[in-house]
Amino acid sequence: MTASDHGGEAVNGASTRGEYLGRISLDWWATIVAGVVVLLAVAGLLPKIPW
Amino acid sequence: MSTVVTEHEEPADEASFTSRNILEYVPGVLLLVAVGLLGKYAQVWWNLLAHQQHWRVPDIEYVLWAIVFGLLVTNTVGLHRIFRAGVQTYEFWLKIGIVALGVRFVLGDVVKLGGISLVQILVDMALAGGIILAAAHFFGLSGKLGSLLAIGTSICGVSAIVASKGAIRARNSDVGYAIAAILALGAVALFTLPVLGHAIGLTDHEFGLWAGLSVDNTAETTATGYLYSEQAGKIAVLVKSTRNALIGFVVLGFALYWASRGEADRVSPGLRARALFIWDKFPKFVLGFLAVSAIATAGWLSKGQTTNVANVSRWAFLLTFAGVGLNTNVRELVRTGWRPLVVAVIGLVVVAAVSLGLVLITSRGLHWGIGAG
Numbered sequence: 253m254t255a256s257d258h259g260g261e262a263v264n265g266a267s268t269r270g271e272y273l274g275r276i277s278l279d280w281w282a283t284i285v286a287g288v289v290v291l292l293a294v295a296g297l298l299p300k301i302p303w
Numbered sequence: 304m305s306t307v308v309t310e311h312e313e314p315a316d317e318a319s320f321t322s323r324n325i326l327e328y329v330p331g332v333l334l335l336v337a338v339g340l341l342g343k344y345a346q347v348w349w350n351l352l353a354h355q356q357h358w359r360v361p362d363i364e365y366v367l368w369a370i371v372f373g374l375l376v377t378n379t380v381g382l383h384r385i386f387r388a389g390v391q392t393y394e395f396w397l398k399i400g401i402v403a404l405g406v407r408f409v410l411g412d413v414v415k416l417g418g419i420s421l422v423q424i425l426v427d428m429a430l431a432g433g434i435i436l437a438a439a440h441f442f443g444l445s446g447k448l449g450s451l452l453a454i455g456t457s458i459c460g461v462s463a464i465v466a467s468k469g470a471i472r473a474r475n476s477d478v479g480y481a482i483a484a485i486l487a488l489g490a491v492a493l494f495t496l497p498v499l500g501h502a503i504g505l506t507d508h509e510f511g512l513w514a515g516l517s518v519d520n521t522a523e524t525t526a527t528g529y530l531y532s533e534q535a536g537k538i539a540v541l542v543k544s545t546r547n548a549l550i551g552f553v554v555l556g557f558a559l560y561w562a563s564r565g566e567a568d569r570v571s572p573g574l575r576a577r578a579l580f581i582w583d584k585f586p587k588f589v590l591g592f593l594a595v596s597a598i599a600t601a602g603w604l605s606k607g608q609t610t611n612v613a614n615v616s617r618w619a620f621l622l623t624f625a626g627v628g629l630n631t632n633v634r635e636l637v638r639t640g641w642r643p644l645v646v647a648v649i650g651l652v653v654v655a656a657v658s659l660g661l662v663l664i665t666s667r668g669l670h671w672g673i674g675a676g
Contacts, residue, residue, distance in 0.1 A: 274323065277587065278320060278394065278395055279398060279586055279587035279588040279591075280587050280588075281320075281395065282395055282398030282399045282401075282402060282591065283398070283402055283587060283590065283591030283594075285399050286399045286402035286403045286591055287402070287594070287595075289612060289615050290402075290403065290406070290595050290598060290604075290612055293406075293604055293608040293611055293612045294598065294604060296608065298608055298611050298612070299611075300607075300611060301610075301611040301612075301614040301615055301618070303614040303617050
């Protein structure tokens with residue numbers, strides 16, 4: 253196996269991961285991001301957010 | 304012969320992510336932040352100036368400032384293409400804001416208000432949907448454009464229209480017309496409903512219900528509610544989310560109708576296939592909102608952390624309001640043509656009148672109601 257083969261695998265892996273992430277809908281992304289914020293808050297790790 | 308119609312066409316709001324290159328979003332998101340911050344501080348500066356000059360002027364909410372600044376940018380100098388990808392993420396921020404807003408609701412109140420608004424939504428949908436279909440027929444619009452306008456006006460705006468596109472095999476031009484008409488009406492509702500609400504003397508709760516029931520697009524619904532007051536904004540978001548949750552049922556109904564006429568793909572028979580169809584169209588962020596509300600109800604958050612999460616929601620909405628202004632191009636809306644707009648205006652007036660009547664009957668006559676924390 254050559255270095256370029258490894259490179260090809262890495263590229264394929266990255267593109268598969270990219271495709272997988274691309275299939276996650278906007279609704280789920282928004283829920284994931286907000287969910288992380290809430291989990292940080294539950295753990296008491298969310299810094300003070302001013303308004 | 305049967306074909307499953309659970310196509311995975313992207314809903315309109317999926318246009319929020321238009322590029323795989325994260326760097327392409329940076330300029331537009333920075334513009335959202337800049338316009339949002341300008342709007343937020345414009346409210347402070349305006350009040351300060353009025354106080355110093357002893358003017359008696361109304362307090363203009365940051366929501367309105369952010370939208371107006373966004374509108375000014377897009378409709379004067381225009382939006383350079385390097386900003387487009389980032390500016391179109393405003394629906395993403397909206398949904399983050401809605402999920403985080405769950406922290407301000409007790410789950411029992413969500414169920415109660417959701418139940419109350421569900422009854423109102425069903426009555427509203429039946430009356431308004433029927434009148435819009437009749438108006439579309441009267442003005443000679445195609446049956447499918449009429450269906451799209453009915454779906455968009457009586458249910459939930461642009462997302463519903465695009466979710467229906469594949470299911471009823473609508474033409475792209477009809478979809479474009481319907482979306483432009485709904486967006487134009489959203490802009491009209493944004494500036495007229497709060498004024499009417501104050502003139503009628505609606506409470507925050509009543510106005511929130513009214514905005515949630517009658518404004519079509521979720522971003523504009525949120526902005527309209529928050530323009531009235533923060534409490535009205537919260538109620539509007541909750542009612543609109545309930546409306547959004549019905550999207551799958553309505554699209555399925557129209558898909559079955561057009562399939563029965565041989566003008567759309569047949570929907571697979573059987574409960575499982577139809578349940579999958581409805582799940583495919585269901586706005587998943589509503590589940591996030593409920594989960595966050597459950598966490599808050601369980602008492603897992605301290606008072607300080609609850610405020611922090613609520614402030615995350617406020618910042619996310621601020622970017623949304625900036626995005627509403629930046630994404631509204633008046634010239635493009637005018638180019639739509641008058642007929643779909645007239646039908647959509649009839650839809651807005653009917654939906655607004657019917658839902659105002661329902662709100663007044665249920666809140667003042669039947670004394671149904673619940674507040675947000």
